[in-house]
Amino acid sequence: MPSYSRKSRLFSGRRGAVVAVMILVAFAVIAARLEPPSDRLSGQLRASDGDSFHFGSDRVRLLGIDSPELAQTCLSPSGAQWACGKRAREQLETLLLGQVSCAQSSRDRFDRVLANCQSDGRDIGAVMVSQGLAVATEGYNREQSSARAAKRGIWAGTFENPRAWRDRHPR
Template sequence: MIDGDTIEIHGRRIRLWGIDAPESAQLCRNDDSNLYQCGRAAATALAGLLWAIKRPVQCTSVDRDQYGRTVATCQLGTPGPDIGQWLVANGHALDWPQYSKGKYENAQHGAEKANRGIWAGSFVEPWQYRACVKAGGRPAACSDDSDGRR
């Protein structure tokens, strides 16, 4: 596990298709409006899932990204739960409709309705956070957008 939406299998980095988790340095606000490390929380949740299930990860390659990583849908075992869907359903990642075409939209609505993970407070979408940092913003400032979700 590299971060909340990237795993490594036998030395090969795999970016989970159709989802976007908070970046490693990204901060979110919890239900008490306190900042917390939501990027780390997403990575910890993914690591916990992989450790708890203890089944082999099966991935189906979809594409390659700009960093040379394989982009894939991955399951725990065959058949097994879709890792991306689990992350979205538990509020550790967002459906990324630019790529997923809404595949995980229902899972995201469930997480939002139940206030799971990042949906318990407020956050900046990971793609907006990355754009802010790329434009020269400081990670803490890019994390704390007054127009954040929720």
Template sequence: MMRSGRLFRDGAAAFALLAILVLLALKMNNRQELVQTGDFYAIDGDTLSINGERLRLKGIDAPEYRQRCRRGGADWACGEEARKALATIVKNGKPECRGQERDRYGRLLVTCVVGDSDVNAAMVRSGMALSYGGYAAEERTARQAKAGVWAGDFERPGDYRREERMQQPVANDPMAGVIDYIRQLVGWNAQ
């Protein structure tokens, strides 16, 4: 009898622990949706700011502000143009941005609408942003129309950021200084 009582107690404890874990998981997934409205400032083509908080448009990736693209054989400031496009969209209405998750930089990941128009989708459709897991149909439309960055050659924003990071010397890395000195000696200056 003692053995069956122990089995029952252990089974009940395991079930209770499992129930607590399920409740905790549900609570963690039940984050409150945050809604932002008001006067937004476009930092770049996929990031807005309001009251000191940065909001990242979910599902898209726009050229970085300093990024340049090529169109018709000439450079153009595609990053600046992407920022202007987003600024125009949010200034021409009363945007409402909603999100629950944050990215690794602490920015709230949001989907924004102005009236019935999805701002994130509009940026991709205009060719001023790429789909980043959310707007593949809009990207196909922009490609076919050769809109925005699709009118010429461009570097994907993620690749551009990666190259920018690689070109910046690592702080507090004594070897970075030595390697730069050797590069200068042998004429391998990467500009």
């Protein structure tokens, strides 16, 4: 008759099943705590300007675009000033009314989350550039060419590049 050690009897029968389940539960709890935090943002949405917004407690800056600053004005074809910075923020606010999700990339020197975001499945950066309310900085060249050719938004008249405007108007 074979001899059984205490160790092999530990996992036999009803007692063994209970011990095995307890070990599996312990491993699951440990694994759940070791998972990296989610890259998803959540919370209330509020536009700051045409390329950045608050997503709950996080400040988010859209990658690949640069919109006119909030106080920036542009010129219409007739030479009249219009509040292109405020118009860009209004458009972003409208886009933020949809179902928004963001894929985070990193953080900038102001501790803002740098991200590509979608609203109802539409790329927010692409929409802003194609409507002529932001310039492309990375990608979005096709959208910018289309907006420029159609003279949409800032491309209808003249404007100062947002980067140059910020340089001339430091905070």
